Amino acid sequence: MSSADERIAANVAQWTRTNRDHTDAAAAVAWQRARLLWGVFNIPDRWVGDPADLDVVELGCGTAYESAWFARNGARPVAVDPTPAQLETARRLQGETGIEFELVEAAAEDVPLPDASFDLAISEYGASLWADPERWLAEAARLLRPGGRLLFLTMSTLAHLCTPDEDETPIANRLLRSQYQPWETHWEGYAGAEFHLPHGDWIRLLRANGFRVDALEELRAPDDARTHEYYFVVPAEWARRWPGEDLWICTKKTP
Amino acid sequence: MDLHEEDSVAANVAEWTATNEEYTDAQAERAWAHPGILWGVFGIPEREIGALPGSVDGLDVVELGCGTAYFGAWLARRGARVTGVDPTPAQLATARRLMQKTRLEFPLVEAPAESVPLPDASFDLAVSEYGASLWADPYRWVPEAARLLRPGGLLVFLTNSTLVYLTAPDSVEEMVGDELLRDQFGMYRIRWDGATGIEYHLPHGAWIALLRGHGFEIEALHEPQPGASAENPGYYDFVDLDWARRWPAEEIWVARRRA
Numbered sequence: 001m002s003s004a005d006e007r008i009a010a011n012v013a014q015w016t017r018t019n020r021d022h023t024d025a026a027a028a029v030a031w032q033r034a035r036l037l038w039g040v041f042n043i044p045d046r047w048v049g050d051p052a053d054l055d056v057v058e059l060g061c062g063t064a065y066e067s068a069w070f071a072r073n074g075a076r077p078v079a080v081d082p083t084p085a086q087l088e089t090a091r092r093l094q095g096e097t098g099i100e101f102e103l104v105e106a107a108a109e110d111v112p113l114p115d116a117s118f119d120l121a122i123s124e125y126g127a128s129l130w131a132d133p134e135r136w137l138a139e140a141a142r143l144l145r146p147g148g149r150l151l152f153l154t155m156s157t158l159a160h161l162c163t164p165d166e167d168e169t170p171i172a173n174r175l176l177r178s179q180y181q182p183w184e185t186h187w188e189g190y191a192g193a194e195f196h197l198p199h200g201d202w203i204r205l206l207r208a209n210g211f212r213v214d215a216l217e218e219l220r221a222p223d224d225a226r227t228h229e230y231y232f233v234v235p236a237e238w239a240r241r242w243p244g245e246d247l248w249i250c251t252k253k254t255p
Numbered sequence: 256m257d258l259h260e261e262d263s264v265a266a267n268v269a270e271w272t273a274t275n276e277e278y279t280d281a282q283a284e285r286a287w288a289h290p291g292i293l294w295g296v297f298g299i300p301e302r303e304i305g306a307l308p309g310s311v312d313g314l315d316v317v318e319l320g321c322g323t324a325y326f327g328a329w330l331a332r333r334g335a336r337v338t339g340v341d342p343t344p345a346q347l348a349t350a351r352r353l354m355q356k357t358r359l360e361f362p363l364v365e366a367p368a369e370s371v372p373l374p375d376a377s378f379d380l381a382v383s384e385y386g387a388s389l390w391a392d393p394y395r396w397v398p399e400a401a402r403l404l405r406p407g408g409l410l411v412f413l414t415n416s417t418l419v420y421l422t423a424p425d426s427v428e429e430m431v432g433d434e435l436l437r438d439q440f441g442m443y444r445i446r447w448d449g450a451t452g453i454e455y456h457l458p459h460g461a462w463i464a465l466l467r468g469h470g471f472e473i474e475a476l477h478e479p480q481p482g483a484s485a486e487n488p489g490y491y492d493f494v495d496l497d498w499a500r501r502w503p504a505e506e507i508w509v510a511r512r513r514a
Contacts, residue, residue, distance in 0.1 A: 175502060207473075212472060
């Protein structure tokens with residue numbers, strides 16, 4: 001097994017546990033959302049526009065609640081994730097709601113879908129945080145048609161710099177780790193890996209993969225948002241002063 | 256007077272008249288004579304960053320907030336046709352003195368970057384190194400840069416990083432630390448305690464939105480780290496090497512005007 005395969009296997013093991021502890025039980029509510037919401041503070045979408053008739057691929061879909069919203073609103077989503085347990089939850093919800101779309105068990109680093117077959121690629125705390133950006137951005141570029149858009153949300157660079165090493169500890173009002181370190185981040189007691197990039201590196205990789213950078217939305221937690229009961233590492237009070245999440249909006253350039 | 260209504264041009268001309276008397280006038284001869292192109296308070300060589308075009312020979316270049324115009328001088332020595340723009344007469348007088356001394360002459364225009372009396376679409380490259388990029392209102396100077404550039408022209412500017420803004424104590428006398436001392440949401444204009452001038456700081460998302468809104472495509476955001484040979488800043492000592500080797504103290508944006 002290559003180190004990349006081991007990393008993906010470790011992330012699958014982690015998300016199998018997280019699905020058992022949280023996402024399976026949370027899926028039914030998430031699938032019912034009337035609006036497309038982004039991130040742990042449920043920020044209403046202002047960026048996707050009209051989803052009708054779009055071919056959408058979700059990279060690292062987890063329980064696929066975002067794809068469910070797209071399917072309910074006239075788009076044709078295909079949801080991709082490497083964790084069988086989360087796809088099983090998604091399949092259960094498809095059966096309960098009657099909202100059907102294709103689920104593909106694969107890592108975002110290597111997606112078994114044809115070139116230039118989507119208008120929109122999205123990732124909300126999916127590939128954006130858990131997949132190797134050198135590989136998943138290349139895959140996103142390959143899957144999109146020219147002029148297609150990529151929207152992805154991940155933890156902000158600033159929140160990562162303020163994250164303590166200790167597990168289960170909220171982030172600080174203090175820079176705790178250098179920005180000049182490897183993107184691949186391993187946490188104590190957890191075999192998987194996250195990828196955290198400075199903004200300059202995201203811009204460089206996006207451009208190298210043929211994307212135009214349209215926007216970086218540095219998201220603020222709404223005034224009435226409360227700290228998430230499960231994803232509590234970035235408290236709402238912190239995220240009202242500094243962005244806890246970055247939403248990148250890009251377009252695949254026409255050759 | 257309310258900070259947001261005060262004329263930052265007048266405040267910044269006062270600040271830079273004093274700084275020129277205290278530091279930049281005496282420093283200008285050494286800066287003009289430097290054989291390299293250096294960025295920021297750690298003097299990071301352009302060859303380590305690659306923010307500028309490989310050759311500037313024959314390019315029409317406008318430097319927005321040129322101060323004593325040492326950056327423009329470096330580009331002029333490499334064949335660029337440079338115009339330096341700055342609102343501070345004292346700094347332009349220093350630049351003129353160096354021109355006479357070095358025989359390297361190019362036009363200087365006394366004007367703030369918010370309102371530049373030069374024609375539309377007349378430059379290939381607009382640069383600003385701690386000039387307009389920090390001291391002019393970005394919502395006014397970026398549109399001016401877009402107007403001055405030809406289609407396909409390049410804008411390259413260096414300013415403080417957002418992390419410096421967030422971690423700098425209120426007093427200009429104190430150095431940045433690791434604590435986040437002010438909110439990122441709402442950052443825009445600030446006058447540090449003990450300062451005369453007014454600075455402008457935007458977060459990355461706002462720079463991207465502003466640049467895109469004025470017809471620029473984002474080409475790069477360099478977040479440079481000082482190399483092994485770098486030394487601590489002497490005069491601009493708001494940050495030291497220990498800090499800057501962990502976090503970017505400065506950032507360089509590269510944006511191209513759509514053809």
